[in-house]
Amino acid sequence: MTVALNAAPVIAIVGAESTGKSTLAAALAERIRDETGLRCAVVGEYLREWCDREMRTPRADEQMAIAHEQQRRIDAARASHDVVVADTTPLMVAVYSLLLFADDSLVPPAVQAQRGVAATLLTALDLPWVADGHQRDGPQVREPVDRLVRRVLAEHRLPWQVVGGQGAARIDQAFDAVSPLLATLAPASAGLFTRLAERDAAMPRWQWVCEKCDVPECEHATWLQARRKT
Secondary structure (H helix, E strand, O other), X not given: OOOOOOOOOEEEEEOOOOOOHHHHHHHHHHHHHHHHOOOEEEEOXXXXXXXXXXXXXXXXXXXXXXXXXXXXXXXHHHOOOOEEEEEOOHHHHXXXXXXXHOOOOOHHHHHHHHOOOOEEEEEOOOOOOOOOXXXXXXXXXXXXXXXXXXXXXXXXXXOOEEEOOOOHHHHHHHHHHHHHHHHHHOOOOHHHHHHHHHHHHHOOOOOOOOOOOXXXXXXXXXXXXXXXXX
């Protein structure tokens, strides 16, 4: 699985089913365009398209092709835009393969692709579960998926930030999380840089997230413990 070089940065939105990833991706991209003027693309989840077309969920042997197509679409968008918001990445395909089929073969290439992402936002489990045909397995899988996503990210030292809240508050939190990245890409904008300054002033010193909880002190301790083992 290849990752495009010298292309637009990617903001990846990952998380369990029915946690608002698609809604957040569209809203965040619109916010980025409005506040920075950057050409921002949204890459939708190919798995959703696949399930709608096939009228079922994929088998284990079909997962790799889905992951490759997701990355191909992300790379294509990077070639013609300033920034890309990806509604999931191959990492989520790998997580579901691990959870449903006990197949970890997709994890290494997915991690490699994720290292090429500029920012990873993990959607919190604070939204009600909503059925969506073949696309969703049920509310009982959300916590296991969330734990597994966090575990893979933590084990491979991939940084991420949890995004939660309802409605506009969720979008604000996501925009605040990626403001440092946008500040390196966008022309000078008083509004953007004011928001960035406010974000930095309110942010705890550490923002590491472990698979146990979202408490920054716990996140920092977990990270330090991992560093001492190396």
